[in-house]
Amino acid sequence: MAGVPDQRNNGSRAEGGLATDPDLPPPAVDQALLDAEDRKWTPGKVALWAAIALLGGVAWFMLAIVRGETVNAIWFVFASVCTYLIGYRFYSKVIERYITKPDDRRATPAEYKADGKDYVRTDRNVLFGHHFAAIAGAGPLVGPVIAAQMGYLPGTIWIIIGVVLAGAVQDYLVLFFSMRRGGRSLGQMAREELGVIGGTAALIATLLIMVIIVAILALVVVNALGESPWGVFSVGMTIPIALFMGVYLRYLRPGKVMEVSIIGFVLLMAAIIGGGAVAGTEWGAAFFHLDKVTIAWGLLIYGFIAAILPVWLLLAPRDYLSTFMKIGVIVMLALAIIVVRPEITVPAFSEFASRENGPVLSGALFPFLFVTIACGALSGFHALISSGTTPKLIEKERQTRFIGYGGMLMESFVAIMALVAAISIDRGIYFAMNAPTALTGGTVETAAQWVNSLGLAGVNITPDVLAQTAKDVGEQSIVSxxxxxxxxxxxxxxxxxxxxxxxxxxxxxxxxxxxxxxxxILTAVDAGTRVARFMLQDSIGNFVPKFKEASWRPGAWLCTAVMVAAWGAVLLMGVTDPLGGINTLFPLFGIANQLLAAIALAVCLAIVAKRGTFKYLWIVALPLAFAAVVTITASYQKIFSSTPAVGYFANNAAFSKALADGKKEFGTAKSVAAMEAVVRNTAIQGWLSVIFVVLSIIVIVTAVLATVKAFRDRSAGTATTDNEDPALPSRVFAPAGLVPTTAERELATEWGKVPADARLERAGH
Amino acid sequence: MSAGIALVANGFRGFARYLGAVMGADAYAKYLEHHRAAGHQEVPLSEREFWRDRTDRQDSNPQGRCC
Incomplete structure (x- = not known):
């Protein structure tokens, strides 16, 4: 097998010379055999794919064309799953064939750097779950809900098509290229491929983006827990539960991860049930009834302490709990939607789809829908995961398609289910819940009156319904x-x-x-603060070397404090914002996330160009161009729009003028202090947008320059530098996807006959 | 009937094992396997030492969690 000619290799590396061990079975299925399997269309296979395509087509038809009174939720499941299957089977194969060109004869970092700890070959199905748990969080559960203001169809199309052509492409490429580089981080890759300027801009942008993302996730928690004694109690209980689990794992029964997770889960359920009882008592309702500002401060203090405590005490056990819940919740949600199949009454396009003054999210459909739904369609944050732990665990190169591309499809499915769950409730309740207090007035009467005054088709809500819904879910109010x-x-x-x-x-x-x-979210806040703190320590360490020492307490604490203060300031700004906080800040979250995606795709573009793949560069250029256009347009509107609801500076100017005119209240701000807060907040938000967009443009421009240079070098015959780790022969084999193909199964059987001790080289390192 | 129960029990065990692996419960077993395969001479870490080392290394090498 060692001498198999590699037709696809375009010669940037002498891979043909990779000498695999002649005493072992080949570590890769013969390329010709793979191609034959791909091209062999048996009648059964044709029928299967025809059925998938047909079902998907019918489902899309039901969602997009048929306009009955209602649409059944099951069509969302069929439309998404069929599209994912087709995207995975056909589009990701194109990417594999023409861009990544994995070679299973090469050892992965998990093999050639194996240390039994960080670099460990991991079963592909396990790694799929692991990677999914790392990328999926609260993001895909929140964005689609907010975007549901515009009706279900725009969000659905963007989530499904966006993931196939953009989000999953980004995750797959970053994972693959990081794997080829020994698991290097996105920041390191940016520096290598784009040079000092592009690399530094990428690093600063990443750090800022992280601050914004953590702040806005925290804002979501604060909004959910404000004035909710039950929620405060049960979420607060996760802290002692996690501490207990940490001590249990450290001192009582080390390594019993499943056992402690089950104990933690039971305690968690008890905390939820107990929360109801506690909130029902007078003292409980009084003690745990906290306003949003108090909760925000609590979260800030918590964030600081959690980030300086040792990992084993709080972060690691809560991570187990969070993973456990994540898998469980998603399976449960999918089952429930398939079994219950709720009827959706929300229109495909709502009255707000064509306006830019929606109460839940302001701005026109283009570009703001595409930044509101980031996670689930295209999420730049994933690039940090795909270039972190996962590439160090991959067993075989060809598995990156299943894990990177497939994992992201799975997250997209979560976003679709969240969308279905959110639109299965009455639209009147939706708007009463999601509009800021400034519009709803905060009581059931004023909220019902305001919702009915919107003139939405089929919406007629009574105060009783709002009060009853709040009672049903055990809350004092669900308005705003x-x-x-x-x-x-x-x-x-x-x-x-x-x-x-x-x-x-x-x-x-x-x-x-x-x-x-x-x-x-708390896990993301914790981990985000830690990662950001290390990035800051590393950056300061370039000037003051002492800061590079991770164990130097004063440095670690100082940098943690700086990061917490940074996101805390944005969080408090959002909580106290007279304009409603989430409406003004959420676009910033999406813009930040997608700018990170643009940065990641720009790095990928440069790498693909340097590998000499110009004909299929559009596969990377297409999502990059889209992300760049969307985010830059959104930023441009946020900065320059003259509509105060959209433009930060327009709003700033309006409130400044009102203050100068000596007005005592203006718009939704009912006092001079509130007006001053608006002036301050809009200025900060505006300048943040400016910084983000400038940094991202620098990164994209440097990537395009690197691409052009690679093209010129290739035309001139100059050798391009390749930053991949040297190719080493692999001594293991494993199938690439969920279900092994016939050829893979045969080869695996052959490998099964090799005695275990003959497989791996004995390296006494 | 009992065959059916055995099937369900097997399926459940398989799922539990999968979930455990996703959460990294088998990390120590994998470490021992690596230790053996690589032919290291020194004694491997004990289970308690291994898990301590694992979380302590995460202190200086944090992993991101996504939104």
Whole structure:
């Protein structure tokens, strides 16, 4: 096998000379055999793919063309799953064939750097779950809910098509290229491929983006827990539960991860049920009834302490709990939607799809829908995961398609289910929950009156319905509970109670949903603060070397404090914002996330060009161009739009003028202090947008320059530098996808006959 | 009937094992396997030492968690 000619290799590396061990079976299925398997269309296979295409087509037809009174949720499942299957089977194969060109004869970092700890060959199906748990969190559960204001169709199309052509492409490419570089981070790759300027801009942008993302995730939690004694109690209980689990794993029974996770899960359920009882008592309701500002401060202090505590005490056990919940919740949600199949009454395009002054999210469909739904369609944050742990665990190169591309499809499916859950509730309730207090007035009467005054088709809500819904889910009020999480929780409770438990269980399901969203977010806040702190320490370390020492406490604490202060300031700004916080800040979250995606794709573009693949460069250029256009347009509008609801500076100018005119209240700001807050907030948000977009443009420009240079070098015959690790022969084999092909199965059997001790080289390192 | 129960039990065990692996519960077993395969001479870490080392290394090498 060692001498198999590699037709696809375009000669940037002498891979043909990779000498695999002649005493072992080949570590890769023969390329010709792979091609033959791909091209062999048996009647059964043709029928299967025809059926998938047909079902997907019918589902899309039902969603997009047929306009009945209602549409059944099952069509969302069929449309998405069929499209994912087709995208995975056909489009990701094109990427594999023409861009990544994996070679299973090459050892992966998990093989040639194996240390039994960080670099460990991991079964592909396990790694799929692991990678999915690392990329999926609260993001895909929140964005689609907010975007549901525009109707279900724009969000659905963007989530499904976006993931196939953009999001999954990014995850796959970053994972593959990082794997080829021994698991290097996105920041390191940017520096190598784009040079000092591009690399530094990418690093600063990443750091800032992380601050924004953590802040806005924290804002979602604060909004969900504000004035909710039950939620505060049960989410607060996760801290002692995690501490207990940490001590258990460290001192009592080390390594019993499953056991402690089950104990933790049981305690968590007890905390949710107990929360209802506690909130029902007078002292409980009084003690745990906290306003949003208090919760925000609590979260800030918590974030600082959590980030300086040792990992084993809080972060690691909560991570186990969060993973456990994540897999469980997603399986449960999928089952519930398939079993219950709720009827959706939300129109495909709502009245707000063509306007830019929607109450939940301001701005026109283009570009703001595409930044509101980031996670689930295209999420730049994933590039940090795909260039982190996962590439160090991959067993075989060809598995990157299943894990990188497939993992992201799975996250997209979560986003679709969140969308379905959110739109299964009455539209009147949706708007009453998601509009800021400034519009709804905060009481059920004013909220019902405001919603009815919107003149939405088929919406006629009474104060009683709002009061009853709040009572059903065990909350004092559901009016203006913006941020997405409470709406999703109501939707989920609505679906789940039809599946298990009936109306009596609604309050439990609601708080269960709030609990897992809070759990995901708190883990992300914790880990985000830590990662950001290390990035800051590393950057300062270039000037003051002492800061590079991770164990130097003062440096670690100082950098943690700086990062917490940074996201805390944005969080407090959002919580106290007279304009409603989430409406103004959420676009910044999406823009930040997608700018990171643009940076990651720009790095990939440069790498692909340097590998000499110009004909298929469009596969990377297409999502990059889209992300760049969307985010730059959104930033441009946020900075320059003259509509105060959209433009930060327009709003700033309007409020400044009002203050100068000596007005005592203006718009939704009811006092001079509130008006001053608006002036301050809009200035900060505006300048943040400016910094983001400038940094990202620098990165994209340097990537395009690197691409052009690679093209010139190739035309001139100059050798391009390649930053991949040297190719080493692999001594293991494993199939590439979920189901092994015939050829893979045969080869695996052959490998099964090799005695275990003959497989790996004995390297006494 | 009992065959059916055995099937369900097997399926459940398989799922539990998968979930455990996704969470990294088998990390120590994999470490021992690597240690053996690589032919190291020194004694491998004990289970307690291994898990301590694992979380302590995460202190200085944090892993991101996505949104």
């Amino acid at each position: 509970r913006s941020g997405g999480a409470p709406t999703l929780a109501v939707g989920l409770a609505h679906i789940m109670q039809q599946f298990i438990g009936g109306t009596a269980m609604m309050a439990f399901w609601y708080h269960f949903a709030i609990m897992f969203e809070a759990l995901f």
